[in-house]
Amino acid sequence: MKFKFVILISILAILIAGCARKPIAYDKTPYDTKECSKQLIKGTDVIPALRIDKIVVYKSKKVMYLYKQGKVIQEYKISLGKNGLKGHKLSQGDYKTPEGEYCILSKKCDPRLYRSMLISYPDAQDIARSKSKGLNPGGLVTIHGQPKWNSDGRGDAYTLQHDWTEGCIAVPNKAIDFLWSAVTPGVKVEIHA
Numbered sequence: 001m002k003f004k005f006v007i008l009i010s011i012l013a014i015l016i017a018g019c020a021r022k023p024i025a026y027d028k029t030p031y032d033t034k035e036c037s038k039q040l041i042k043g044t045d046v047i048p049a050l051r052i053d054k055i056v057v058y059k060s061k062k063v064m065y066l067y068k069q070g071k072v073i074q075e076y077k078i079s080l081g082k083n084g085l086k087g088h089k090l091s092q093g094d095y096k097t098p099e100g101e102y103c104i105l106s107k108k109c110d111p112r113l114y115r116s117m118l119i120s121y122p123d124a125q126d127i128a129r130s131k132s133k134g135l136n137p138g139g140l141v142t143i144h145g146q147p148k149w150n151s152d153g154r155g156d157a158y159t160l161q162h163d164w165t166e167g168c169i170a171v172p173n174k175a176i177d178f179l180w181s182a183v184t185p186g187v188k189v190e191i192h193a
Contacts, residue, residue, distance in 0.1 A: 081166060103186055110145075114173050116145070116176075119189050146172060
């Protein structure tokens with residue numbers, strides 16, 4: 001009887017000690033969307049020496065390559081749409097990542113997903129393909145950073161092992177920081193199966 005009582009007291013002590021701990025603060029430095037927006041307005045977001053020519057994504061490998069003058073200068077692991085590996089995006093809400101040749105249209109300071117860059121999906125072919133099947137192709141597909149809870153990158157190992165977006169391409173925040181400094185609207189984006 002004493003043995004069971006000692007075990008019960010020990011378990012309670014462990015539980016109480018665990019509850020008394022402060023929660024881990026993943027977002028110690030809040031992302032300043034106003035400062036980000038000022039950079040965009042001033043045009044100080046791009047560093048000319050870092051400027052790249054092309055972004056190439058291979059969905060099957062879950063990797064993104066950045067090209068400058070025909071040479072790969074950076075490589076990043078990526079996450080895709082929840083159904084990202086299952087063919088080309090056909091409709092809004094199918095959670096697929098599109099395939100094809102696109103370009104960067106604009107940048108957005110996004111407090112929910114750090115920074116993002118809008119790609120030119122859907123193009124005329126995408127629209128025609130979806131309409132022929134009676135579907136809405138959707139839109140607003142971006143290359144973006146991590147969700148706010150992973151702002152410091154502690155969760156990258158987890159997020160990069162899973163496809164969790166609605167069809168976008170997610171990279172670590174350190175990668176989107178580099179892209180932010182290296183990409184101007186019009187940069188080509190190739191997305192392969």
